């Protein structure tokens with residue numbers, strides 16, 4: 015089934031294989047602008063049914079890593095046009111992942127050296143990629159955050175609206191709102207981190223409100239059939255505490271996203287990062303509540319992907335790291351060809367090495 019066509023909202027995917035979003039920190043400086051090299055990288059991988067771009071910060075405040083390509087300036091929109099045109103030129107499809115890191119940031123990345131923002135005041139015991147005290151780029155501990163104010167919340171929602179408009183102007187087929195991996199929305203969803211007493215903290219509905227406000231803002235720009243959401247239930251990445259409410263929250267979100275008619279929910283199973291798996295039971299609960307497309311990504315093999323499709327646990331299967339080192343991953347899977355393993359040393363930053371120089375299969 016992986017090689018069957020699939021109708022995703024208004025677009026016809028050639029196969030049920032998704033390239034998961036992957037931050038590679040290669041945007042041009044100054045200004046964090048997408049480049050021709052990035053366009054080449056994505057175009058090489060256009061045989062995926064759908065590509066989800068690396069996370070694109072929606073504002074200067076949304077950055078947590080150096081050299082990540084933003085989606086809030088005219089120059090960035092022009093840069094992303096190179097990417098979308100190159101992917102479409104090869105017959106592919108691409109959504110923009112739009113991103114705010116929340117507390118997973120450092121004062122050296124924030125305007126005027128301000129504290130990053132979050133749901134509450136707890137710092138992430140995690141690293142971001144920023145300037146150290148000597149001004150050198152490297153892994154540095156995340157800075158303690160400040161809780162978002164009411165005005166700050168309105169600004170974030172507006173940033174997601176503008177990012178969606180910019181994504182469409184840049185030629186993307188849709189947007190994926192990054193609600194996963196311990197970043198801003200995940201910080202609000204988590205009952206252990208969200209200590210607020212306003213309308214954005216407390217009950218499930220209140221903790222989900224910021225994410226759903228951003229979803230509504232994106233839908234107002236693009237229509238629900240061009241908006242997806244990424245979630246990572248049970249994920250511990252970026253110092254996320256286990257939340258006893260996780261499954262109830264995912265079921266609540268599935269119902270709310272169904273009501274809004276968003277085109278997909280993309281689950282990041284952090285099992286390949288060493289955390290607890292999402293579990294097939296939770297995916298079945300989602301399927302009872304949400305009739306849109308479900309993507310599952312994380313630790314997938316061809317065999318597991320085929321089983322998830324056959325058992326109706328997912329509609330599309332995402333692959334991350336294998337797409338880094340195998341630009342023609344779908345063809346390799348189809349032929350059961352050998353898979354190249356990625357070099358972690360070139361994941362973040364640098365140029366063509368470990369980015370556009372992984373070979374294709376010889377015919």
Ligand SMILES: Cc1cc2nc3c(=O)[nH]c(=O)nc-3n(C[C@H](O)[C@H](O)[C@H](O)COP(=O)(O)O)c2cc1C
Nearest residue numbers: 034035036037068069282286312313333334335361
């Ligand atoms: C280098 C790298 C960068 C990543 N960047 C992002 C990102 O920007 N947004 C996101 O949602 N997930 C990101 N991920 C997670 C991947 O999308 C994917 O879910 C994860 O690698 C698990 O899939 P895999 O086991 O097939 O690699 C990243 C993963 C890697 C390896």
